[in-house]
Amino acid sequence: MTATAPSPQPSISGSTRLYAVVGDPVAQVQSPGLLNPLFADQGLDAVLVPVEVRPDDLEQVIRGLQRIGNLDGIFVTVPHKADAARLADRHSRTVEIAGTSNVLRRETDGRWFAENFDGAGFVAGLARAGHEIRGSRVALAGAGGAGSAIAAALLTAGATRIAVTDPDRPKLDALVGRLARYWPGRVHAVAEPALNDSDLAVNATPLGLRSSDPLPFPPEALAPGAAVADIIMKPHETPLLRQAAALGHHVHHGIDMLKGQVEFYCEFFGLRAPGTG
The missing domain is CATH 3.40.50.10860 (Leucine Dehydrogenase, chain A, domain 1)
Known part of the structure; x- marks a missing residue:
């Protein structure tokens, strides 16, 4: 060897x-x-x-x-x-x-x-994987740092509805209020994930970093053909994504969000984008 x-x-x-x-x-x-x-x-x-x-x-x-x-x-x-x-x-x-x-x-x-660039990178990763965002209905778990940027980017990309959940109700209401000023009627705070009529379900919480974490939402409640995305990068295959894949859903990994951000970071810091010579 x-x-x-x-x-x-x-x-x-x-x-x-x-x-x-x-x-x-x-x-x-x-x-x-x-x-x-x-x-x-x-x-x-x-x-x-x-x-x-x-x-x-x-x-x-x-x-x-x-x-x-x-x-x-x-x-x-x-x-x-x-x-x-x-x-x-x-x-x-x-x-x-x-x-x-x-x-x-x-x-x-x-x-x-x-x-x-969390949101822009997330959307870029979805686009590279062939997921259609325009006209989609999204269930988003997490109104924190990444979730807020992802929600704004998905709305910018044409998502027609985003239903957001977060246990921190003041943080959730503040995010929905900010987004509603730009996209009235398209974003909603909900107590439970709106899974059965969503095209895409996103985990933007830290749940999944530890093996003992509960799932952020039950993927079995999703309609057939819905996609499931997780922003957790390590482990690569989170429990949520493993269970969603076993149910036949398309899954999208957390590392794709970071890969989608690299070109934005390069422009931000005045570097050459990968592959541009």
């Missing part, structure tokens, strides 16, 4: 530009595995590292990172996306609508700009 050559490690120097991805936990994050090879392929002296931050420490850590002179960007994952948006100086329209951010960029004037 021939030994497999180890993957090249990033070369860290005094001129290395830094990026951080903050979350709690961070063991599941996949962005370093996608973006560090991209930096290497483009000959960039840059590295993205995971940083585990408890919610009570988030502001102190973000403020500290923002003061590091060679740190150009901060990626944000669960559960910090709403709080991170408030720690930026400027916000995109998507962040204003969703109320959450998944990436911050240092501007030339030293201020920090917040954007959220």
Whole structure:
């Protein structure tokens, strides 16, 4: 058997530009595995590292990172996306609508700009997999950081109805209120997932990160032909997706959302998109 050559490690120097991805936990994050090879392929002296931050420490850590002179960007994952948006100086329209951010960029004037590509990446991944969004009815579990951006992106892409559930009723009502200003009559807060008449059911909650987690919704309640998407990236095959596939539903994996975001991140940070030479 021939030994497999180890993957090249990033070369860290005094001129290395830094990026951080903050979350709690961070063991599941996949962005370093996608973006560090991209930096290497483009000959960039840059590295993205995971940083585990408890919610009570988030502001102190973000403020500290923002003061590091060679740190150009901060990626944000669960559960910090709403709080991170408030720690930026400027916000995109998507962040204003969703109320959450998944990436911050240092501007030339030293201020920090917040954007959220969760929704755009999720929709791009669905489109690449051949799922039709325009005219679809969606059941969405989760009104948090990713769920809010996904809801806005699905509505922008032409979903006719999104029924959103979340145990945090004030957070749910706030999201529906923001979305309704832009898409009146197309988004609804519901106590239970509206599964039996949905074309697509989305888990945008953390349920599935741990093997002991309950399912976010029962896939057996979906109509035949409905698709099920999960934003959990690790494990790749979540219990929800395994059960949905066993029932004959089309399934869409969490890593596809991140893959769908890579081109947006490249444009955001002034990098070449993969495959563009």
